[in-house]
Amino acid sequence: MNDSPRRKELTRQAAQLFVQEGFDRTTVRMLAQEMGIKSGSLFHHFRDKQEILAAVIEEGTQNALMIARDALDNCDSNPEARLHAMARAHLETLLTDRNAHVVALYEWRRLDPEARDHLGHLRDAYETLWEEVLDEALAADLIRGDRFLVSRFVMGALNWTVRWYDPRGERSPEDLARELIAMITHPAR
Template sequence: MNASPRRKELTRLAAQLFVQEGFDRTTVRMLAQEMGIKSGSLFHHFKDKQEILAAVIEEGTQNALHIARQTLERSTPSPEDRLRAMARAHLETLFTDRNAHVVALFEWRRLDAESRAHLSHLRDAYEALWVDVIDEALEADLIHGDRFLVSRFVLGALNWTVRWYDPSGPRSPDDLADELVAMIMPQSR
């Protein structure tokens, strides 16, 4: 997809509006007004509202994948360190690019089949990083359980923080990540 600075800015503004109004309630007129352009000018940058939604989710998912990969490259090989690093990276992504991630979490089902097919590889690549880290932690006997259930539990818990966590509150994102990892590790450690 086109990655011009103007399109990126429009995508960021669309993400904000989709979070505030929801995808279905957001009109092309509302998007154009938020972006400070005429409705017709919007189609210079995007084919339709569906393409805007796909652009928001694509940018957010690429950002999450980039942060996660960088974090794992800098992490020690310790399975516990890698698990903590991934939890911290996930929270960093959620809090630095919150709107795009809220849209990806809550509006994914609104994507048309073509857009879902186009974006699934990014989501799958991100989830594969988590599966690798969880597999390492399971093999090291740091955590127990079914890989699928553990990964869904961890990602679900981290994703839900966008609804209740206050970054200016008493707990830092690192504290939050450490708490989550501590919750899934056996107490006997």
């Protein structure tokens, strides 16, 4: 995909509009107006509205992957530190790229099959990072349960923060990550 600064800015503006209006209700005219360009000019940067949606989700997922990998590279190697790093990284995506994160969560099903196939590897890579960290925590008896269920529980809790978390509030992402990990872990035997 084209990585021009203008396209990236248009992608961020589209993400905001998709969050506000929803993908289905957002028209090309609305996108062009939000972006400050004519409707026809939009097609200089994107083939169609589907490509805009794919660009939003791709950029957001790449950013989430980058933040998560960086967090894991810069934390202690023990399972609890790695679990905390992943939770904190996930919450960090809400601060750095909230709109793209929300669009990826709520509009993924709107992608056409070709775009889902193209972007599936990014989502799979992100989920694989989580699975590795959860497997380490399970093996260390830091958490208990079925990995699939634990994964869905943790990801669901983290993802739901987009509905209620206020970064200007009294709790930082660090506080939230610490609380989540405290809720799901127990001392090793």
